[in-house]
Amino acid sequence: MGRIVYVHGQFIPEEEARIGLFDRGFLFGDAVYEVTAVIGGRMIDNDLHLGRLCRSLKELAIPLALSLEQIAGIQAELIARNDLRDGTVYLQVSRGEADRDFLYSEALAPKLVGFTQAKMLSGTRAQRDGIAVDLADDPRWKRRDIKTAMLLGQVMAKQAARARGFDDVWLVENGLVTEGASSTAHVITAEGHILTRAASHVTLPGCTQRALAKLCAAEGLQIVERAFAPGEAQAAAEAFQTSASSLVTPVVRIGVRLVGNGRPGPMTRKLQALYLEAAGIAH
Structure with missing residues (x-):
C-alpha cells in the first residue's frame, strides 16, 4: 500500500x-x-x-x-x-x-x-553550497499574490532553466526581479541591508520570508522592501531565496555572474542559522 x-x-x-x-x-x-x-x-x-x-x-x-x-x-x-x-x-x-x-x-x-x-528539507547540498539561478521573463498573470494551482508559467521557466544548466530561476518584469518561480528572492547589499519586494499583486507573500523577517527584526537586521534589477542582484554582496521546501538557500550565481565570491556569504549563513534555530531544527 x-x-x-x-x-x-x-x-x-x-x-x-x-x-x-x-x-x-x-x-x-x-x-x-x-x-x-x-x-x-x-x-x-x-x-x-x-x-x-x-x-x-x-x-x-x-x-x-x-x-x-x-x-x-x-x-x-x-x-x-x-x-x-x-x-x-x-x-x-x-x-x-x-x-x-x-x-x-x-x-x-x-x-x-x-x-x-x-523529502530531505534541511542540510541539503543546495543549502550548504548555494545554487545558480537563471533569469527569465515573468510569464504569469497579474494576481500572483493568490496562490493558485495555475503553475504552467513556473513549470516552463524552471524546465528551461534546468535545460540551461541552472538549479532554479528568478523571474523578471519591466526590468525588475519579481520573485523566484517557487520562492521569494532576496539580495544583501554591501551595507548589509536585505532587499526583497514589498507585498503587492506582483508577488506571492512568502510565509518563510515573513517568518524570517520577524527574526531579522528581533536581531536588529534591516530589511528594505523595494524592487531591484537583475544587475543590482548580480552585483550584490550576497543573495538567497526562501520557500517552505527550501527554507533559506544561498544563491551564488545569477545568470552568468557570480554573486560576491561565488560562495554562500556570512549574512546568509547567519540567516540560515536563525531560521533553523527558531524552527527547532538542529544545524
Whole structure:
C-alpha cells in the first residue's frame, strides 16, 4: 500500500484516489494550494500557511466549510498515517465540480484534497553550497499574490532553466526581479541591508520570508522592501531565496555572474542559522 491521501472528506490509499472530470481545478486551474514543510514530524510555520490559504480563497470567493483547526487536524492526520518525518504536506482547494462553463454557480461545494511527500528539507547540498539561478521573463498573470494551482508559467521557466544548466530561476518584469518561480528572492547589499519586494499583486507573500523577517527584526537586521534589477542582484554582496521546501538557500550565481565570491556569504549563513534555530531544527 502506498501513501494515505485525503480526498473530499476521506483518508484513502493513493491508488484509490479520484478527482472528478468536471472539477474546476482540473478544467480551469480554479483552485488554490498550500505546501507546509515538515521536519522531525512537525509542521513549520503552518499558521502562516493556513492564513495565506484563507486569504487566497477569499480573493477568489471560494468558501470553505472547514475551520483552520479542522484543516490543521487533517494535515496532522496525514503526517501521522504516513509516518512522515521530513518532507511536505500539500493541500489544494478547488471551487468544486460542475459541467464545463467559464461562469460558475456560487452554490458549488469546494473540494479539498491533501497528501504528503517525503523529502530531505534541511542540510541539503543546495543549502550548504548555494545554487545558480537563471533569469527569465515573468510569464504569469497579474494576481500572483493568490496562490493558485495555475503553475504552467513556473513549470516552463524552471524546465528551461534546468535545460540551461541552472538549479532554479528568478523571474523578471519591466526590468525588475519579481520573485523566484517557487520562492521569494532576496539580495544583501554591501551595507548589509536585505532587499526583497514589498507585498503587492506582483508577488506571492512568502510565509518563510515573513517568518524570517520577524527574526531579522528581533536581531536588529534591516530589511528594505523595494524592487531591484537583475544587475543590482548580480552585483550584490550576497543573495538567497526562501520557500517552505527550501527554507533559506544561498544563491551564488545569477545568470552568468557570480554573486560576491561565488560562495554562500556570512549574512546568509547567519540567516540560515536563525531560521533553523527558531524552527527547532538542529544545524
